[in-house]
Amino acid sequence: MDTKYIFVTGGVSSSLGKGILTASLAKLLQARKMRVTIQKFDPYINIDPGTLNPYEHGECYVTEDGAETDLDLGHYERFLGVYTSKANNVTTGKVYKTVIEKEREGAYLGKTVQVVPHITDEIKRRMLLLGKTGKYDVVLTEIGGTVGDIESLPFIEAERQLHWELPDDDIVTIHLTLIPYLRAAKELKTKPTQHSVKQLQEYGIQPDIIVCRTEMPLFESMKRKVALFCNVKENAVIECLDSPSIYEVPLSMYKEGLDRIVLEKFGIKGAPEPDLTNWKAFLDRLNHPKYSVDIAVVGKYVELQDAYKSILESFVHAGAANLSKVNVHYVQSEELKDGNLDEKLGCYDGILVAPGFGERGLEGKIRACKYAREKGVPFFGICLGLQMAVIEFARDVCGILDANSTEIDPGAADPVIDLMEDQKSLTIKGGTMRLGAYKCHIENDTLAYRIYGKQDISERHRHRYEFNDKYLKVIEDHGMKASGRNPDTGLVEIVEITSHPFFIGVQFHPELKSTPEHPQPIFCAFVAAALKHKGKRDAK
């Protein structure tokens, strides 16, 4: 069988959930024993989102091979349980960079380099790249932005050309649109969808399937109307109702027949029915919690849900694993002051200090670490969270009063957290952090070992600063242990406080590898510790 290509475009409005729809369809095809991957084409000119403020673009997701990517890749991995890579996220910036570099090398000598055909050829090359590896039966491509945007036009044009170049039954376009409900008129409206499909048709693409996001069920007559005016068969108009959880979407898309119609378009007969046993078992646990816990996530990007996307999702997975609903409460680190810690943090069963960059809000994070340490509240520090826990411990327990990170104070007298050696000579900011998967060796008889149940693990990273080895002895002598280290460089990857019920900090980002079917062990253990802490508090 040739590799099949599915393109997902968006119409009417942004934020309709193209990523979730694409991941849900991929899940259904994977559950039918097909080998699938998903890639995202983003119209912005940055090479990757690594240099973007989370307020601009939400979380920056990091792949095993160290690519800084769009957060939708996180959804792809969580739904499929299959790693993505550098090749799975293409931006306009990457496309132009390749073309301009080729031009400088003289690859187009004599020719005027143009959007069509040079940019579109490079887009097409990348659209087909993963399919050509022979590793996948189906490659799904999500096109970022909304049809009609100036920025995404070259992507749409490349997609049009592929419809022309590939056999008809190797390529399908799905258009995700919105059917708004006008409350005053008590009516659902199809006009915006008709317009957005017309726009796509104007660009030369006839969508094969139209998925309609809606908050009210669509009448058959309404589906017929969309089908008629958008020129698709009636069974190719799919209703996508608002869902209580993103993880329900594969099941609702199955009910609507999205995967069946895709297989029909591809001319694939006799595919096995999807096996979603593990997925449904997860949903069952998710939907029937017996307990609940309240966790504080202390960070500085708390106004924006998407800034800590993978952390939030990891709590959903770990909550289900513990039969517990996890209520995550964002706490703005800048608001934490010495006098208000009880009021701001006293009501939570666990405290997570979030990753981050720059100086803003750091002293608040340090206070949160101190509070958790002194009050015996389960504590989980991620990346910057580990760094702040080390500074707090050095200052308050080891008496190193000037302990600091050189990220906060480049001239710190006691830089317990310091810029990594190989970062010191770097001047370029994009893609130069310590990125991607690295091994970590865990010591026996530690909390980390009890959590992972093994000594050799691998997790993903995104940082420039590290635990300064010069302070290791004094810090360990006072009771904070480096329980996990990189086997090649010795870099401290995990710290814990032995005498505390649950206090762990990690230099890596465990949230990037949590999935519903394989919840991340530290998140699971942290939720379990929070439940225990809650039990103790309630008993008082």
Ligand code: GLN
């Ligand atoms: N800013 C810190 C560093 O660069 C922590 C990074 C993070 O939390 N991802 O090391």
